[in-house]
Amino acid sequence: MDQLTLVTSTLDGLGIQYQLVSHPAAETTEEADAYIEGIEGVRTKTMFMTNKKKTSFYLLVMDDAKRLDFHEFQDLTGAKRVKMASSEALKEKLGLAPGIVSIFGLINNQERDVKVYFDKAILSEARMSFHPNENTHTIFVASNDVLAFVKAQGYEPEILDLEED
Template structure:
């Protein structure tokens, strides 16, 4: 499985423009929100979800959205979604908790993970993603993301994903 150095090397080899900034380790969106970065882009929440049929979904949504898993399951044609375990995250994508992003799909040669990007991110021109480690952030344009996904053989499914109702 590839790591940060290798995925950045692939971006260079594929001539995909990006900016990368090292920072302290962040494990969740609350910690990410405290970072002051010089690179720009939409901060994205990345979730690895699974269903009982053994399907896996990498869901990318807005930083502040609390996803309605039941509604998302219906949209994805699944009966029920749950969060994949840290072990499954490592087995499928070779990364640890807190490091998930679409860049991890470089390690999904078996194409077991379906990428779903929230349509609420559709208007963004740049995104911030971890490059397989949560101690750095990569700023990638929308076209750069599309080029990366084409190189790793993963299509992005842009779908409207509802937020959980506030109690």
Template sequence: MNDSEPLIEQKRQQLAACLDTLQIKYQSYCHPPLMTCQEADRIGLIRSGSRIKNLFLQDNVGKRHFLLITYSETPIDLKMLAKEQQTKRLGFASERRLAHYLNATRGCVSILGLFYDQEQQVELWIDRQLWHETNGLQCHPLDNRQTWVISKPDLTRFIEYTRHSIQLVDL
């Protein structure tokens, strides 16, 4: 067991308790640690729900933060996205900011991290095509050794509970 294991377990339990309180059901999969979707491909991992990537971004001055959710295979043009969203240059936020705003580490970024953004400082951007096509999303419970598949209506309820709003974006 490494030093961060108790903290990871605590976060997972907090998220599970939140979902239980909201009467949100999820399908849970345990697997080896996965930093990327490509690693899941290499081990032949099959799970239900839409496979996604979660990108934690910031504007060029670090005043605004964004969680972008899209299909795992969708290419992202940050310059075009910044222009379309009328924000200054976009880039990946630091691990320090990721920990501060979403209580997550690299490789464990998840929409479920919005639970920890209690001041709603992170803006949620979801790929419009993904949101219209999906029935449920694969989410890490801030632990890349598990995947929880949550239905779109239940995710919507979770997002509302965290007092965030969904901004659909065209990628």
């Protein structure tokens, strides 16, 4: 089963409604934004990170217009020496390639060993947008359903109050 079908069938099985938009391959959030202009929903960026020893993994969802302060993330989570995870770790843990990281990669994390975080600022938005594990589509899901999806995958998402730039 391809990744898009895996994502949509998982959402269907959970009774979660979504809007799926097809578009040319988008390598960056800026490219994707151009294809989904005018559609309601916060544009997210999902960052897959690890500690220096590669013993802990973190998935952070935030507004794509915001920049992450790694020191603040470490202070809020208690994580130590956090950096972006390698493309090899991303493939191994979430079955994804760089540029298409999203919460839907959690479907592929058999070990359930990734800590999931959301920036509080985006939870007040009605909908969030993500790549559904491939970059030729963008999927829009109600914010409360995004949290329900994460919980249904066996994760307890934590909410962080990240400072504005």
